[in-house]
Amino acid sequence: MLKNIYLFFLYKTPEYIFSDNRVFKHACSTPLTILMSNLEADLCETNIKRADRAKTSIEAVTKLTNIIQSVNQKDEFNEKFLVSKAINEVVCLMRGKIDRKYFEPRLLISNDVSLTGNKLYFQEALTCILNNSIESYNNIEQKPLSFVVRKVNNFLRIDEIDYGSGMNLFFQKILLFNGISTKKNGMGLGLRFAKRTVENIFSGKMMINSTVGLGTHVTWIIPLKRPCELAAM
Secondary structure, three states: OHHHHHHHHHOOOOOOOOOOHHHHHHHHHHHHHHHHHHHHHOOOOOOOOHHHHHHHHHHHHHHHHHHHHHHOOOOOOOEEEEHHHHHHHHHHHHOOOOOHHHEOOEEEOOOOOEEEEOHHHHHHHHHHHHHHHHHOOOOOOOOOEEEEEEEEOOEEEEEEEEOOOOOOHHHHHHOOOOOOOOOOOOOOOHHHHHHHHHHHHOOOEEEEEEEOOOEEEEEEEEEOOOHHHHHHO
């Protein structure tokens, strides 16, 4: 931890782009993990239905394909995409990492609600905070997550709550630095990537409220219309 803090202040951190090696590796880790676990499940008896494994595997392959394609293309930050579709793709992917009994998302928005930005960045940021919550349970088998998406006036609000180990105020602040992680094999990119994506690409806010031993509550508030779009109306 101290070494990571030292390196953060010693070296200037690059902008987050998928072609950056560490960001690319971080983005690929979740779909690769799911593909590996699904293949292992096919070799032994599991409680996961084959159809469910196939569905998450297809989503993992799709995610990997999009990430790989993004490396050779200019990052597109002005694409318009449907929020519910983008989130459902991530939810499908995450069901490969957590039992559906403990993760039942509630999307309280209509199917035509859209955002303008980069869909891949939005999905990766969402994957990051969900992964952090799952990993906060350490070796506990049951990992309940609360995930609610709703429209509040002209804003999209996403609330994601876990009941894991939680963090004190110091760690809530320090983990937003690039390259700093409390995990043994962590890359220290997740929370910072999510925050930069929400605030820099979607002109929104990301807030973290965490208590040691009780869990963590992450909230996204994203305007459905960017300030420049509102000014043009």
